[in-house]
Amino acid sequence: xxxxxxxxxxxxxxxxxxxxxxxxxxxxxxxxxxxxxxxxxxxxxxxxxxxxxxxxxxxxxxxxxxxxxxxxxxxxxxxxxxxxxxxxxxxxxxxxxxxxxxxxxxxxxxxxxxxxxxxxxxxxxxxxxxxxxxxxxxxxxxxxxxxxxxxxxxxxxxxxxxxxxxxxxxxxxxxxxxxxxxxxxxxxxxxxxxxxxxxxxxxxxxxxxxxxxxxxxxxxxxxxxxxxxxxxxxxxxxxxxxxxxxxxxxxxxxxxxxxxxxxxxxxxxxxxxxxxxxxxxxxxxxxxxxxxxxxxxxxxxxxxxxxxxxxxxxxxxxxxxxxxxxxxxxxxxxxxxxxxxxx
Numbered sequence: 001x002x003x004x005x006x007x008x009x010x011x012x013x014x015x016x017x018x019x020x021x022x023x024x025x026x027x028x029x030x031x032x033x034x035x036x037x038x039x040x041x042x043x044x045x046x047x048x049x050x051x052x053x054x055x056x057x058x059x060x061x062x063x064x065x066x067x068x069x070x071x072x073x074x075x076x077x078x079x080x081x082x083x084x085x086x087x088x089x090x091x092x093x094x095x096x097x098x099x100x101x102x103x104x105x106x107x108x109x110x111x112x113x114x115x116x117x118x119x120x121x122x123x124x125x126x127x128x129x130x131x132x133x134x135x136x137x138x139x140x141x142x143x144x145x146x147x148x149x150x151x152x153x154x155x156x157x158x159x160x161x162x163x164x165x166x167x168x169x170x171x172x173x174x175x176x177x178x179x180x181x182x183x184x185x186x187x188x189x190x191x192x193x194x195x196x197x198x199x200x201x202x203x204x205x206x207x208x209x210x211x212x213x214x215x216x217x218x219x220x221x222x223x224x225x226x227x228x229x230x231x232x233x234x235x236x237x238x239x240x241x242x243x244x245x246x247x248x249x250x251x252x253x254x255x256x257x258x259x260x261x262x263x264x265x266x267x268x269x270x271x272x273x274x275x276x277x278x279x280x281x282x283x284x285x286x287x288x289x290x291x292x293x294x295x296x297x298x299x300x301x302x303x304x305x306x307x308x309x310x311x312x313x314x315x316x317x318x319x320x321x322x323x324x325x326x327x328x329x330x331x332x333x334x335x336x337x338x339x340x341x342x343x
Contacts, residue, residue: 009294012060013307015134022057023306029053030313033228043233044182048131048158051180054231055132057310059111065290068113068142071176071204072269072332074262081269088204088333089117092173095337096200098122102170105129107159107191108177112139112152118173119152127169128154129162160186164194172201176332179206182233184241188248198342201250205334206230207238209257212329222324229317238334250338259331266332267325270318291315 014022032038032050043050062070073088075081092114098104100123106115109128119126130136136154143149157163160181172195181187191201206226213219223235236244242255259266294311297303324330 009060009064009290009297009303011302012063013057013294013310014304015056015059015132017053017056019304022304023309025053026057026306026309029057029231030228030309034224035228035316040234043227047180047182047233050233051231052132055110056134057306058231058314059132059135059138061310061314063111063138068111069117070110070113072266074258074266074333075264075268077263079264084264086117089114089175090121092175092202092204093118093122095202096171096173098124098171100124103127103168105164105169105172105194107172107174107187108180109135109139109154110177111135112142112154114175115139115152116143116146116148119148120146124171126152128152129157129159130154131156131158160190162190162194166193167196168194170196170199172199174201174203174205176204176206178203179230179232179235184236184244185247188245188250192248192250192340195340197340200253200337200339202337203335204258204332205238205241205336206232206235206332207241207257207330207334208235209238209329209331211327212237219327219329222320222327222329225316225320226324226330229313229315229320235330238331241334242336245336245338249340251341253337253339255334255336257331258333258335259325265325267322270322272322 014025017025029050030036032043032046067082069085069089071085071088073084075084098118102124104124104126106126106128109115109130112128115126115128118124128139133156136156139154140149143152155163159178172191178184178187195201208223226232227235238257242252246252291311294303294307298305298307321330
């Protein structure tokens with residue numbers, strides 16, 4: 001089950017990083033970003049270290065506040081956050097036409113929340129690809145807890161260099177994960193290579209929208225805050241993602257920013273002007289209590305030095321995400337369904 005207790009949060013900060021080295025890792029991570037003098041080129045050249053440090057530092061906060069599925073979802077009126085997340089995952093499975101016996105790849109699977117939900121929903125065998133050792137360990141533990149350790153597995157590898165033969169998988173998906181790639185085209189080409197001819201790839205991508213103005217200082221600030229708080233080398237536009245997936249060789253079946261028609265704003269769980277009992281830890285009061293909790297745990301040595309700084313940049317990310325959503329310059333759910341041509 002998810003680790004949702006205070007001690008789990010404190011002890012999990014840093015992942016596989018030695019606890020004595022967490023503060024140093026935070027400082028190194030921060031220096032990659034524009035807010036601390038870093039630049040896009042450095043992040044791209046060091047994307048593996050950037051992303052690994054981020055998820056070692058942030059995973060326990062995600063589990064504590066969000067649960068096992070680290071992603072947003074379009075949401076209907078009257079629907080809870082957890083219900084919308086499950087429906088978002090089921091929608092992906094249905095778009096891919098997943099069914100019993102198919103061999104599926106989850107690119108950038110996190111701790112496997114969507115993997116487990118989709119595997120149970122579709123009766124498929126799913127391999128989760130992840131380059132973070134700590135998250136894989138958590139995913140394997142959670143798979144065992146629900147009896148999926150035989151049908152689903154994890155592979156530790158870089159999605160820019162996948163350790164699979166050509167034409168291996170019957171379907172592939174990525175949920176808010178390939179945004180971590182330093183080069184979208186290179187990542188999509190790898191996905192194309194390991195997907196069987198005639199089969200489908202579907203993704204939810206983090207993107208700047210058509211409303212984003214690179215010459216607008218406020219828009220650039222929003223972009224920088226999201227990159228800092230989410231371990232991103234850069235955030236591409238929807239047009240850049242679509243162009244990259246086409247150049248990789250895929251045929252586009254359909255694509256759309258699903259945030260546009262969502263009856264409930266996707267960023268609502270992070271909006272501190274709203275209150276929700278079902279998502280209490282994400283509200284202003286909940287975040288204040290978490291901040292105080294982390295400060296106390298760090299002070300008494302139950303959380304490593306640097307934990308408060310992780311909490312701080314995650315809150316900064318939340319501010320950027322809400323502002324990006326309100327101004328409609330950012331979306332976490334640019335969706336596309338594409339097909340590898342039959343040979």
